[in-house]
Amino acid sequence: MSKEKPGIWITGASSGIGRAAAIEFAKTGAKVFVSGRRALELERINTELDSDKISVEVFPCNIASHTNVDQTVKKISAISKIDCLINNAGITSFKLAEDNSINEINDIIQTNLLGSIYAIKAVLPQMISNKSGTIINILSIVTKKTFTKSSIYSASKSGLLGYANSLREEVRKYNIKVINVVPGATDTSMWSKDIRNQHSNRMMSGEDIARVLVWTYLQKENLVTEEIVMRPIEGDL
Numbered sequence: 001m002s003k004e005k006p007g008i009w010i011t012g013a014s015s016g017i018g019r020a021a022a023i024e025f026a027k028t029g030a031k032v033f034v035s036g037r038r039a040l041e042l043e044r045i046n047t048e049l050d051s052d053k054i055s056v057e058v059f060p061c062n063i064a065s066h067t068n069v070d071q072t073v074k075k076i077s078a079i080s081k082i083d084c085l086i087n088n089a090g091i092t093s094f095k096l097a098e099d100n101s102i103n104e105i106n107d108i109i110q111t112n113l114l115g116s117i118y119a120i121k122a123v124l125p126q127m128i129s130n131k132s133g134t135i136i137n138i139l140s141i142v143t144k145k146t147f148t149k150s151s152i153y154s155a156s157k158s159g160l161l162g163y164a165n166s167l168r169e170e171v172r173k174y175n176i177k178v179i180n181v182v183p184g185a186t187d188t189s190m191w192s193k194d195i196r197n198q199h200s201n202r203m204m205s206g207e208d209i210a211r212v213l214v215w216t217y218l219q220k221e222n223l224v225t226e227e228i229v230m231r232p233i234e235g236d237l
């Protein structure tokens with residue numbers, strides 16, 4: 001880790017992959033800023049970190065609201081520069097397209113696609129002016145393979161993939177890295193209890209993904225790992 005502690009902003013850190021990433025980054029000595037809607041769950045991360053005498057800073061934020069995202073970035077930036085954004089907040093519905101309500105469609109696109117874009121838009125000016133920064137997007141294996149009962153989710157993640165690939169080419173000149181992480185089935189509350197009970201032994205864990213996030217963030221200054229695909233060894237669910 002560089003001499004000055006890097007500032008890492010993780011969205012959707014109240015559970016699953018984001019929570020594991022917050023803990024893993026905090027253990028490297030980084031200044032970690034965690035967001036999500038459930039403030040209590042975010043605070044609980046510090047209970048777990050207490051024994052290591054380290055902590056994360058909690059900034060509740062609804063990623064689907066661009067005003068909330070802008071306010072949150074202003075608050076974090078008053079404390080630290082944001083060296084790395086981990087765009088992780090996300091939801092899904094596991095329903096057939098014909099069964100998705102308009103509200104579900106709006107929520108998924110607003111959170112996964114627009115929310116991630118709002119977060120990027122909010123951190124980009126400081127990264128451009130710093131001539132440095134890392135944006136890590138947590139996409140999904142649905143961007144690589146076709147699954148049913150995932151149409152809106154796939155649209156949201158594939159939309160973010162297209163946005164991120166275009167953005168990467170625009171911001172190379174500012175030394176900003178755009179990294180897409182593409183996980184397959186991971187044992188988190190995104191899945192139903194039944195599926196987790198049945199398949200958790202073959203799914204990846206949030207900690208598995210978190211270790212890869214730290215590893216990729218710590219790569220040499222002059223290279224960017226553009227895409228990382230991670231799957232359970234036994235294949236997709």
Ligand SMILES: NC(=O)c1ccc[n+]([C@@H]2O[C@H](COP(=O)([O-])OP(=O)(O)OC[C@H]3O[C@@H](n4cnc5c(N)ncnc54)[C@H](OP(=O)(O)O)[C@@H]3O)[C@@H](O)[C@H]2O)c1
Nearest residue numbers: 012014015016017036037038062063089090185186188190
């Ligand atoms: N689990 C998998 O198999 C898998 C595979 C590939 C990709 N992913 C992706 O990994 C990311 C993390 O998901 P997970 O698997 O760790 O599931 P999770 O445990 O359900 O975590 C989702 C996180 O997103 C946050 N979130 C949801 N809506 C939000 C909003 N409007 N504003 C702010 N935060 C919001 C939640 O926090 P609050 O409820 O507190 O707001 C929660 O912390 C998602 O983008 C997901 O698509 C998951």
